[in-house]
């Protein structure tokens with residue numbers, strides 16, 4: 001565990017540390033600094049600001065690791081009900097480029113029950129090696145056994161880089177593994193590359209509410225871990241007949257123990273297509289004016305065979321469930337056609353949809369920022385235009 005302490009004999013009561021603390025965690029008592037551990041995040045800003053070396057910060061992790069012992073790029077391949085999720089193929093596509101730049105192997109990691117055949121197929125998606133742990137307790141995702149197994153694999157085989165989907169499962173799993181293995185982890189990356197000289201993973205992601213793109217490195221930690229959202233990277237192509245070396249690992253029963261018991265997995269019921277997979281998305285924002293008007297979007301989506309998306313404002317107003325939210329704190333989508341209805345086009349929304357092939361924006365404000373990225377813009381009222389589009393598409397498509 002990391003720790004911090006004030007060396008009272010060196011503290012002069014200058015208050016530099018109080019001013020430097022971004023979390024308001026330091027106050028003075030009897031001309032000596034006192035740290036409120038309930039507020040302190042151990043960021044180290046105070047230790048850097050102190051001119052008298054009166055603050056001692058000990059980082060977690062013990063002796064430095066031999067970073068050169070770590071090699072290969074791993075992709076954690078998520079499966080649900082035995083089916084490998086498409087995010088895994090996207091990561092294998094990106095992982096291939098990174099592994100080639102590093103001159104190492106691309107390895108897939110597959111945990112599940114009865115996954116041998118699926119493991120064989122990962123070679124066709126570019127994996128050179130597949131680490132397979134097959135056990136009934138791994139059939140459906142559970143935090144504890146999945147974490148325990150992945151930590152064991154990391155400790156034994158020492159990967160240089162691990163990529164994982166920024167899905168509910170990926171986020172829950174990889175943060176646990178990162179803590180247990182003292183790894184560097186960057187969430188929700190939108191771009192990955194390699195600094196070939198330093199062998200560093202360059203992890204680019206939006207920061208400060210999407211206003212800047214930050215490239216993050218983890219020079220002192222291995223593995224370097226990154227999560228990537230669905231649909232940000234291109235899927236690895238299928239190379240029929242290509243094979244991978246399968247490394248099957250078995251672990252003692254206690255590795256699979258869990259303090260929680262999985263009773264049931266309940267799929268969310270939705271009448272239209274899942275937005276992550278949809279080729280066409282009809283999305284609504286605050287400009288739709290109310291929950292009842294989302295029925296207009298559903299009708300249009302149905303005629304087009306698409307899904308309904310939403311801005312955060314619409315989700316916050318309880319007009320549609322969170323699973324439909326597009327954007328920084330929702331889903332990233334990349335459909336062939338995105339129709340934005342009554343959405344202003346704030347950066348946090350754009351982050352989630354700007355790589356759509358064709359963007360149509362409908363907004364009554366001709367200066368709405370969404371028009372800057374739209375392929376086609378229609379200035380007008382959604383209540384008139386959406387039903388008109390539905391009528392016309394129904395006529396043209398004969399539906």
Ligand SMILES: Cc1cc2nc3c(=O)[nH]c(=O)nc-3n(C[C@H](O)[C@H](O)[C@H](O)COP(=O)(O)OP(=O)(O)OC[C@H]3O[C@@H](n4cnc5c(N)ncnc54)[C@H](O)[C@@H]3O)c2cc1C
Pocket residue numbers: 209284285286287288289310311312313314325326327328329330331341342343344345346347348349352362363364365368380381382383
């Ligand atoms: C940390 C953070 C994360 C966020 N994450 C997300 C996210 O994931 N997704 C997201 O969407 N937002 C997110 N937001 C919120 C984001 O900043 C915006 O507030 C939000 O996207 C605005 O939603 P909106 O466009 O529906 O509403 P508004 O900005 O209110 O825009 C409504 C638009 O509708 C138009 N309009 C009104 N009536 C009509 C009509 N009758 N016909 C046609 N047009 C009409 C208006 O001209 C206006 O342009 C986040 C914010 C923060 C700070």
